[in-house]
Each structure stands twice: as structure tokens, then as C-alpha cells.
Amino acid sequence: xxxxxxxxxxxxxxxxxxxxxxxxxxxxxxxxxxxxxxxxxxxxxxxxxxxxxxxxxxxxxxxxxxxxxxxxxxxxxxxxxxxxxxxxxxxxxxxxxxxxxxxxxxxxxxxxxxxxxxxxxxxxxxxxxxxxxxxxxxxxxxxxxxxxxxxxxxxxxxxxxxxxxxxxxxxxxxxxxxxxxxxxxxxxxxxxxxxxxxxxxxxxxxxxxxxxxxxxxxxxxxxxxxxxxxxxxxxxxxxxxxxxxxxxxxxxxxxxxxxxxxxxxxxxxxxxxxxxxxxxxxxxxxxxxxxxxxxxxxxx
Numbered sequence: 001x002x003x004x005x006x007x008x009x010x011x012x013x014x015x016x017x018x019x020x021x022x023x024x025x026x027x028x029x030x031x032x033x034x035x036x037x038x039x040x041x042x043x044x045x046x047x048x049x050x051x052x053x054x055x056x057x058x059x060x061x062x063x064x065x066x067x068x069x070x071x072x073x074x075x076x077x078x079x080x081x082x083x084x085x086x087x088x089x090x091x092x093x094x095x096x097x098x099x100x101x102x103x104x105x106x107x108x109x110x111x112x113x114x115x116x117x118x119x120x121x122x123x124x125x126x127x128x129x130x131x132x133x134x135x136x137x138x139x140x141x142x143x144x145x146x147x148x149x150x151x152x153x154x155x156x157x158x159x160x161x162x163x164x165x166x167x168x169x170x171x172x173x174x175x176x177x178x179x180x181x182x183x184x185x186x187x188x189x190x191x192x193x194x195x196x197x198x199x200x201x202x203x204x205x206x207x208x209x210x211x212x213x214x215x216x217x218x219x220x221x222x223x224x225x226x227x228x229x230x231x232x233x234x235x236x237x238x239x240x241x242x243x244x245x246x247x248x249x250x251x252x253x254x255x256x257x258x259x260x261x262x263x264x265x266x267x268x269x270x271x272x273x274x275x276x277x278x279x280x281x282x283x284x285x286x287x288x289x290x291x292x293x294x295x296x297x298x299x300x
Contacts, residue, residue, distance in 0.1 A: 006078055009071050011038040012050070016068055019057030088282035090121035095283055098127040100135045100147040102201060103227045104246045105270075109148065112294050131201055139275040145284055147273045148291065152202040154273040161288065163295040167267045168206065169247040171233050171240045174255035178237070183259040185215065194221040194229040194240045202268060206241055209265055230256075241265075 014024035015035070025035040043050055046067070051058040060068070088095075101109070106128070117124050129138070131149055138144035139158065147154060154160065170188070172179045179187060196203060210217055221238060223229040226246055233240045234254045242250075247258040272291055278284045 006075075008038050008042055008045075009075055011035055012042055012064075012067070012071055013075060015039060015051055015058055016060055016064065019051075019059065021058065088286050090124065090286060092123065093121060093283065094123040094125070096125040096127060097146070097283070097287055098129055098138075098144045099287075100129045100131050100138065100144045100149075102131055102149045103225045104243055105148050107227070107249050108245050109291065109294065113291065116290055116294060139273065140277065142275075142278065145274065145278065145287060146291070148270070150202045150268050150270055151273060155271075158273045158275055159279055160271045160273045161292060163270045163272060163292065165267050166243050166245060166270055168241050168261050168265045169244045170259040170261050171230060171242050171247050171250065172257045172259060173234050173237065174257050176237055176257065179239070179257065179259070181257075183239075183262050185262040188239065188262050189216045189218075191218070191239045192220045192237070193217050194223060194233055194238045195219050196226045196229055196240075196242075197222050197224060205266060205268065213263055215263060 010028060011024060011030075014027050015021060018024045018027060021035050021039065022032050025032040028035065039051065046063060048061055048063045050061055050064040050067075052061060053059075110128070114126070117126065129135075129144055131147060131151060135144065135147050135151070136154055136158070139147060139154075148163070150166070170183055172183075178191070195206075221229065221232065223232070226242060229240055230242060230246065230250055231254065232238065234250075234256055241261060247256070250256050251258045272288060274284060274288065
């Protein structure tokens with residue numbers, strides 16, 4: 001069935017209200033021929049004259065009287081739908097956001113984000129999820145609102161915003177028996193290493209670059225998060241290659257030495273990612289702005 005469009009329904013209501021094609025045209029700011037054509041389409045659709053010319057004007061037929069309330073309800077619904085604008089008020093919102101991030105981002109971002117939310121959005125709640133192979137699907141479905149980190153797999157098909165540049169350092173125990181004040185390539189190759197391995201991030205770039213440079217690294221511990229491995233390093237003679245910001249944070253919280261990597265490793269960019277479905281969502285836009293602002297403050 002071919003359903004009359006919005007303009008035809010508006011013509012019906014205007015003719016019913018004014019009892020005149022010309023006055024309906026004026027009310028709708030249309031030419032009289034356009035209203036006449038629309039009325040003709042309505043008559044054809046409903047197989048009824050709908051409005052009949054009388055001495056008192058265009059009087060509705062019984063069918064037109066029956067149609068009036070359904071058409072008004074349809075127009076009201078369309079007006080509500082097209083006039084609707086989603087709004088987000090952080091001061092009163094009780095929305096729960098879900099952010100996928102690594103344990104490094106927990107340390108670098110989460111404490112400041114939480115303080116900011118308590119100040120301006122006390123009812124907002126945050127769920128933190130790990131990055132993984134399903135992160136892209138979760139962003140698409142709305143299960144996650146944002147993903148923050150070094151996530152090359154999300155650079156195609158998702159919106160993204162660069163937050164800050166990052167490089168790598170070597171982490172060792174402050175009382176490491178052989179490493180004091182500096183680290184040479186020979187020492188790097190001679191020591192045992194702990195490594196972080198997890199799906200969903202781009203930190204495998206370390207493995208690729210070390211292999212490309214022909215550097216040998218004796219890996220004796222694989223662990224699925226940076227923090228767990230880092231605190232094992234504090235109490236052993238293992239080395240670990242970690243993002244610089246993590247190293248700087250740990251140096252102030254434990255007995256660590258943070259040393260330059262004795263060969264070049266590429267920098268990378270930490271970004272926040274979101275799906276196109278939620279690009280214009282006011283709440284998502286607000287949260288992205290808060291995170292970008294916090295990172296900007298910390299890098300200035």
C-alpha cells in the first residue's frame with residue numbers, strides 16, 4: 001500500500017480546519033494548485049471525495065470525519081519524532097558509560113577522570129572493560145561507549161581522536177644486581193625479560209621492531225597485563241619494556257629504575273575510539289570532550 005506522505009496529511013488537516021482550499025494554501029504557505037493536487041491524491045488514495053463544496057465551504061464527508069483523529073495523531077507523532085533532540089545534562093544524568101582500556105590507562109587517566117566526573121556529573125557511573133578482540137563489536141553494538149589506548153585494529157571504520165604520543169622505556173628493579181644507571185644493548189640481550197601479551201592492543205610492535213633490528217631477547221615470563229608484570233620486575237632481576245608514562249608513574253610508587261631503551265623503538269599514539277552510530281550522541285560527545293580535556297591539561 002502506498003502511504004500518503006507528511007505533506008498530504010498536512011493538507012488534509014488544513015482543509016478540514018479552514019473548509020477552504022485557498023485558505024489551506026495560505027496556512028501551509030503553498031500555492032493553491034499544490035493544495036488542489038494534494039487533495040486529488042488523497043481522494044484517489046482513499047477512493048472518496050473527502051471534502052465536498054457546499055454553500056458553507058468544503059465540508060468533510062463521513063470518511064473524512066473518521067480520518068481526522070487518526071491523521072491528527074499521526075501528525076502529532078511525526079512532529080514529536082522530527083522535533084526530538086537528544087540532550088545530555090551531566091549535572092543530572094545517571095547514565096552508565098562503559099570504557100574499554102588497558103591497565104596502563106587505568107593509572108594514567110582513570111583517577112583524574114573520576115575526580116572530574118564527581119565534580120560535574122555526580123550521578124554518572126563508569127564501567128571499565130579490558131581491550132580485546134571483541135572491542136570493535138562492542139563499540140558497534142553500544143555495549144561499550146569508548147575504547148582508549150593503542151589500538152591499530154580500530155583505526156579503520158571507527159572515529160578516533162589522538163590523545164597523546166608515547167614511547168617506550170626499560171623498567172628494572174631499583175636494586176637490580178647488574179643494571180645501574182644505564183642500559184646497553186649487550187646488557188639488554190643478556191638479561192631475562194618479562195613481556196606483556198594481550199589481544200586488542202598494538203604493543204606487539206615491540207616484538208616486530210626487535211626482530212627487525214636483529215636483537216635477541218630472552219623472554220622468560222609472559223603475563224597478560226602491564227601492572228602485574230611491572231610489580232614482578234620490582235622484586236626480581238627481570239627487565240621489561242613498557243610505555244614511558246607507565247614507567248614514570250611506577251618510579252614514584254615503587255623501587256624501580258626507568259632506563260632509556262638502548263636502541264630505537266617507534267613512538268605510537270594513544271587514541272580514543274568510538275563507532276559512527278554514536279558520533280552525534282550528546283552523552284558520548286560529552287565524555288569524549290572530558291577525556292580529551294584531561295589529557296590536554298596533563299600534557300601542557
